Amino acid sequence: MKKLTFTFFLIMTSFLSLSKAQVGGNQIYRDKNNYDNSLSKTLPEFNNTNSYFATDSTLVVNVKVLMNKTADRYKLILGLNEEAETPKIAIENINRRINGFIKRLSSMGVKSDDIFVDFISQTKIYDYNINKDSQTVVQKMEGFETKKNVIITVNKHSMIEKLISEASDFQIYDVIKVDYINSDIDHIQEDLLKEAYKVFEKKKENYFNLFKKEIIGSPTATSGFTYIFPKSQYQNYTAYESAYVTYQSDSRYIKKEERKSKTFYYDGTDYTGFDKVIHNADPEVGIQYIMNLNVKYDLKKNKEK
Numbered sequence: 001m002k003k004l005t006f007t008f009f010l011i012m013t014s015f016l017s018l019s020k021a022q023v024g025g026n027q028i029y030r031d032k033n034n035y036d037n038s039l040s041k042t043l044p045e046f047n048n049t050n051s052y053f054a055t056d057s058t059l060v061v062n063v064k065v066l067m068n069k070t071a072d073r074y075k076l077i078l079g080l081n082e083e084a085e086t087p088k089i090a091i092e093n094i095n096r097r098i099n100g101f102i103k104r105l106s107s108m109g110v111k112s113d114d115i116f117v118d119f120i121s122q123t124k125i126y127d128y129n130i131n132k133d134s135q136t137v138v139q140k141m142e143g144f145e146t147k148k149n150v151i152i153t154v155n156k157h158s159m160i161e162k163l164i165s166e167a168s169d170f171q172i173y174d175v176i177k178v179d180y181i182n183s184d185i186d187h188i189q190e191d192l193l194k195e196a197y198k199v200f201e202k203k204k205e206n207y208f209n210l211f212k213k214e215i216i217g218s219p220t221a222t223s224g225f226t227y228i229f230p231k232s233q234y235q236n237y238t239a240y241e242s243a244y245v246t247y248q249s250d251s252r253y254i255k256k257e258e259r260k261s262k263t264f265y266y267d268g269t270d271y272t273g274f275d276k277v278i279h280n281a282d283p284e285v286g287i288q289y290i291m292n293l294n295v296k297y298d299l300k301k302n303k304e305k
Contacts, residue, residue, distance in 0.1 A: 054207075054211075057299050057300075058296065058297070058299060059207065059296070059297040059299055060297075061203050062292075063197075063199045063275050063292070064273060064275055064291070064293075065199060065276045065290070066276070066277045066278070067188070067192055067277075067278040067288070067290075068277070068280060068286055068287075068288055069279065069289060070286040070287075071180035072181060072182050072184075073154070073155050073181040074157060074160055074181065075151060075178065075179040076152045076154070076164075077149055077151050077152075077178075077179075078149065078163075078174060079120075079149050079172075079174035079176050080098070080147070080170075080171065081145055081147045082094035083125060083143055087146065090145065091146050094146050094148055101150065101169075101170040102117075102150075105152065108159075110154065114153040115151070116150075117149070118148060118151060120147040121146070121147045122144060123144070124141055124143075124145075125142045125144060125145050126142060127140055127142040178231075179229075179231075180229055180285075188289055189225050192278075192291040195276060195278065196223070196275075196276075196291045196292075196293040199275045213300070215299060215300075216297075217298055219296060219297045220295070221295045221296070222293075223291065223292060223293045223294070224290075224292040225290070225291055227289045228269060228290070230285050230287070233267055233269070233288075234264050234265065236263060237262070237263055238261070238262045238263070268288055269288050269290070
């Protein structure tokens with residue numbers, strides 16, 4: 001009777017999951033092949049969705065737990081460049097812009113220890129002299145270009161847009177990237193392992209209550225811990241419907257396409273196959289942490305009748 005009840009529970013759970021209404025949104029316009037390829041690069045290696053693997057002498061209990069966690073710190077990298085006739089003038093001009101920006105940051109409460117200026121490169125700039133009379137094109141050196149990056153660390157996500165806005169006053173427009181940081185990875189890993197163990201205890205209890213197997217010796221366990229940053233989890237699509245035009249072979253018309261806007265959106269790890277997802281309703285984009293726990297038991301074989 002217990003087996004029948006257990007089977008009925010699984011069937012009903014699957015039916016209820018499938019019967020929920022789905023809203024696809026414009027993301028359905030994305031290129032599925034590109035999405036599948038990018039997804040395979042971001043997901044961790046352990047993607048087994050089997051809760052149990054059992055033989056007459058062995059039992060392996062698999063547990064997967066995912067936690068969404070907002071970042072403690074954000075590292076913003078802004079890039080700028082300056083062109084001039086000589087390297088000295090280029091450096092002086094770029095430093096004037098950077099120093100003005102740093103002074104503005106100080107007035108916003110950003111500490112000097114949270115700012116670093118990274119010298120990237122100094123290169124020559126070339127152009128061409130075109131002589132129409134002799135029909136010659138001669139290359140010449142036009143000047144020098146200096147590039148630097150300003151790296152800023154803040155503890156509030158709301159500060160990022162403010163920094164970008166203030167940077168534009170100093171002709172700093174290149175937003176290179178934003179890194180998400182959690183400072184206490186060891187504590188996160190410890191908490192996630194505890195959550196995985198709680199799930200494991202329930203799974204273990206359910207299995208042995210149902211199948212009445214006898215354990216031989218002590219179990220062995222392995223665990224895997226990984227995390228995925230937001231920068232690798234953005235997808236894109238272009239949503240539009242367009243008419244088709246058929247041209248005759250002697251047509252003199254030229255078809256001009258309108259620019260279609262491409263949309264990017266955050267698409268975190270699929271929750272399918274996870275035993276537990278922590279903070280799954282939190283709308284803020286953060287870091288996803290994944291714990292995989294596998295416990296193996298040796299079982300006493302059933303006596304042959």
